[in-house]
Amino acid sequence: MFELSSSQCAVIQHPYSPGSTLKVVAGPGSGKTHTLLLQIRQLIAKGSVQPDEILVLSLTNKAVDNIIDKLLDAFQNDPHDTKNEVQINEVVSKIAVFTIHGLASRIVTENEGIVNIIEEDGWRGLLKLIPPDLHLGQCQLGGKNSILRPRELERIVRDYQTRRTAINKTSFMESLMAILRDSKVVTNDDLILSATNYLHVKSEQDPVSNEGITNDVLSKYKVVIIDEFQDLYPSLTPLIQKVAQNKELILFGDPNQSIYGFLGNNKLVMKSLESARPSSSFETLSLPDSYRCTPEIKSLAETMTGTRTLANPKSTSFMHSKPPCGIAPFFVNISDPVEELEWIVDQIAQLVCCSAKLSDIAILTRTNVQAKSVSEFLRSYGIPFEVLNSQPAWIEDKHIKFLIDLLRFCTLISDETNDQSPLTQHRTDFSSVIVLSSLRGIGSQTVQTLFNQSSRMKCSIWNLISNTPESEWRLTPSQRKKIKCVVKTMQFAAHSTQSATMTPLELVSELIGIAQEIGYSFEDSKQREQKVQLRERIIQMVKVIKLCENSKPEGTSLPKWFLATYFDQGIICHRQDKEAKNKQAGIVKISTIHSSKGLEFPIVFLMGEANSKLPLEKKVIYVGMTRARNLLYINNLRQANQKSVSLISPLEFGEPFWRYYNHDLDRHWKADKNQGLTKYNLLRKTYGLSTLQRTFSTLRSCIRKF
Numbered sequence: 001m002f003e004l005s006s007s008q009c010a011v012i013q014h015p016y017s018p019g020s021t022l023k024v025v026a027g028p029g030s031g032k033t034h035t036l037l038l039q040i041r042q043l044i045a046k047g048s049v050q051p052d053e054i055l056v057l058s059l060t061n062k063a064v065d066n067i068i069d070k071l072l073d074a075f076q077n078d079p080h081d082t083k084n085e086v087q088i089n090e091v092v093s094k095i096a097v098f099t100i101h102g103l104a105s106r107i108v109t110e111n112e113g114i115v116n117i118i119e120e121d122g123w124r125g126l127l128k129l130i131p132p133d134l135h136l137g138q139c140q141l142g143g144k145n146s147i148l149r150p151r152e153l154e155r156i157v158r159d160y161q162t163r164r165t166a167i168n169k170t171s172f173m174e175s176l177m178a179i180l181r182d183s184k185v186v187t188n189d190d191l192i193l194s195a196t197n198y199l200h201v202k203s204e205q206d207p208v209s210n211e212g213i214t215n216d217v218l219s220k221y222k223v224v225i226i227d228e229f230q231d232l233y234p235s236l237t238p239l240i241q242k243v244a245q246n247k248e249l250i251l252f253g254d255p256n257q258s259i260y261g262f263l264g265n266n267k268l269v270m271k272s273l274e275s276a277r278p279s280s281s282f283e284t285l286s287l288p289d290s291y292r293c294t295p296e297i298k299s300l301a302e303t304m305t306g307t308r309t310l311a312n313p314k315s316t317s318f319m320h321s322k323p324p325c326g327i328a329p330f331f332v333n334i335s336d337p338v339e340e341l342e343w344i345v346d347q348i349a350q351l352v353c354c355s356a357k358l359s360d361i362a363i364l365t366r367t368n369v370q371a372k373s374v375s376e377f378l379r380s381y382g383i384p385f386e387v388l389n390s391q392p393a394w395i396e397d398k399h400i401k402f403l404i405d406l407l408r409f410c411t412l413i414s415d416e417t418n419d420q421s422p423l424t425q426h427r428t429d430f431s432s433v434i435v436l437s438s439l440r441g442i443g444s445q446t447v448q449t450l451f452n453q454s455s456r457m458k459c460s461i462w463n464l465i466s467n468t469p470e471s472e473w474r475l476t477p478s479q480r481k482k483i484k485c486v487v488k489t490m491q492f493a494a495h496s497t498q499s500a501t502m503t504p505l506e507l508v509s510e511l512i513g514i515a516q517e518i519g520y521s522f523e524d525s526k527q528r529e530q531k532v533q534l535r536e537r538i539i540q541m542v543k544v545i546k547l548c549e550n551s552k553p554e555g556t557s558l559p560k561w562f563l564a565t566y567f568d569q570g571i572i573c574h575r576q577d578k579e580a581k582n583k584q585a586g587i588v589k590i591s592t593i594h595s596s597k598g599l600e601f602p603i604v605f606l607m608g609e610a611n612s613k614l615p616l617e618k619k620v621i622y623v624g625m626t627r628a629r630n631l632l633y634i635n636n637l638r639q640a641n642q643k644s645v646s647l648i649s650p651l652e653f654g655e656p657f658w659r660y661y662n663h664d665l666d667r668h669w670k671a672d673k674n675q676g677l678t679k680y681n682l683l684r685k686t687y688g689l690s691t692l693q694r695t696f697s698t699l700r701s702c703i704r705k706f
């Protein structure tokens with residue numbers, strides 16, 4: 001365990017003070033996350049607050065993942081703590097760590113039941129409702145050749161809601177709005193707004209006595225810690241203010257790493273948080289140290305992006321920084337994308353022949369598409385890799401998404417069947433559209449006809465198909481037959497999936513069975529590799545349902561609790577898997593820069609243009625560059641005419657660098673030049689590098705100089 005700097009100690013020892021705000025401004029690699037974790041530990045150790053009185057929030061899953069990942073370690077490494085492992089686990093499990101949207105979702109679900117947070121899939125489902133050749137004012141939405149995309153429909157709906165466009169008030173748009181309203185379909189912004197309203201309404205009801213997350217937020221939590229404050233955007237401000245009311249608010253972040261500026265101006269949020277409390281209760285501390293990047297990397301990152309280094313106005317102490325490593329970051333200008341990837345593979349081969357492990361290396365890209373092509377390229381060489389997603393992969397899987405939609409549909413049907421009040425009626429509409437439009441043999445036309453007929457009859461789609469005789473459905477005989485089969489299965493499923501005695505595994509098996517029975521096709525997972533992947537993701541889903549089973553409050557059904565919390569619970573499982581993966585032999589990490597935020601790697605290859613003049617882009621580049629501990633390669637693809645820094649092969653870095661490298665990573669190091677070269681030759685054979693012209697020339701020059 002390392003010694004804490006005086007700036008870190010100042011934050012950790014900061015006394016608990018209700019109603020105050022502490023803002024900790026910390027540069028990359030200054031130990032922000034580490035300090036945040038130790039501060040939580042200290043607050044509990046001093047008895048200022050109990051573990052279940054601390055709420056930690058962040059905007060991204062990645063940041064939450066990172067905190068959950070390290071929280072247990074921080075407590076286990078406390079030399080003064082005499083608790084055993086079980087007791088430590090218990091303490092850590094009481095600390096609430098959520099994304100802001102995860103917290104909002106829990107509050108809203110607790111108060112009004114299941115809500116549908118609409119994402120791309122949801123909009124895609126709604127697109128199926130649009131009749132051919134539908135004209136709305138200036139816009140033509142439907143038609144055979146319509147290329148309306150989910151995002152465009154989202155924009156049209158938003159504009160229509162706010163009456164910003166000249167779209168006529170048509171019965172179609174009104175029915176679409178009704179579906180969204182009655183099915184409680186919300187966007188992320190709506191979710192934040194509703195959660196804020198519930199907190200306002202509940203805080204006015206006296207006394208606050210009931211159990212649940214809303215009351216925990218209002219009366220139990222004493223300290224609210226927000227990590228990565230630079231990611232907050234204005235529409236979150238009212239919720240944060242309400243959540244932090246009367247509590248100590250601690251904000252950690254780095255304005256230079258604000259890469260979500262496109263969501264809104266973070267400075268406005270910080271201003272309103274500052275002005276909400278008297279200035280005497282607002283304190284700013286900074287962590288100016290730099291434990292991660294070599295000075296070579298840090299100063300290049302600052303010069304290239306025009307970032308100002310953090311000063312520590314309050315501290316007169318020595319600023320901690322790593323000593324120089326002697327190797328400056330490399331600029332590599334390769335104009336051909338394939339050549340660029342070939343070059344990276346060759347460098348990886350050389351690096352692992354020296355002292356690096358495959359798991360030390362990260363390739364950071366600007367886009368997901370670029371990350372995908374890098375992963376395909378590495379796969380073709382047999383190089384093991386892992387793509388770091390901002391969300392656990394199972395949640396992103398379209399088949400799993402369907403199973404979740406199906407479970408939501410079953411649960412809502414069950415509610416609608418048991419409660420025919422106007423509030424519950426129509427809640428199934430959105431799910432009906434999403435589920436029906438994903439089934440084989442049920443085309444957009446069938447969904448549109450049912451939607452139009454139910455709108456005219458002023459009943460829900462489910463009500464229409466489950467309660468009226470099939471002869472009244474305006475469908476063809478074959479369409480009727482299919483819908484009849486869906487209704488029959490779903491009526492049974494609405495009952496079976498809600499059974500209190502069902503185990504998580506039984507629940508998922510039941511869902512898969514229902515999906516197949518109603519005509520959902522898992523067919524694109526026919527290939528062995530995809531089948532294995534889907535099976536693994538289904539196992540993930542079962543694991544998360546198991547976690548939900550353990551944390552489920554009394555009186556809430558498992559499906560409902562899962563639907564409300566699977567996102568956050570999924571992150572916990574993601575962490576357990578990561579631990580298992582880390583134990584495997586080394587794997588190269590591939591990630592977009594956005595998903596790499598908060599992480600660090602000994603060696604980073606940064607792909608894409610690095611010389612942008614746009615302020616937001618500069619911040620993205622800054623984040624990418626500062627993920628590297630020791631070696632940074634900037635593949636400045638679009639700047640092919642810019643002069644490259646002359647490249648040195650890793651095999652030529654020399655002993656002092658590799659000694660430095662191993663010391664930095666706390667590894668034992670044994671110099672052996674020849675072994676490195678032999679290994680490189682072996683790798684060339686294994687990965688087929690010898691087929692590459694370029695590699696040959698690098699290799700030849702490398703052998704000559706060795």
Ligand SMILES: Nc1ncnc2c1ncn2[C@@H]1O[C@H](COP(=O)(O)OP(=O)(O)OP(=O)(O)O)[C@@H](O)[C@H]1O
Nearest residue numbers: 002003004005027028029030031032033034291598
């Ligand atoms: N006092 C210390 N002495 C030595 N190393 C430290 C110290 N504090 C933190 N570190 C190390 O510095 C590295 C960066 O720490 P951490 O990830 O907490 O930084 P961060 O400020 O959260 O970075 P970023 O803002 O880029 O996410 C980690 O490897 C951590 O173990």
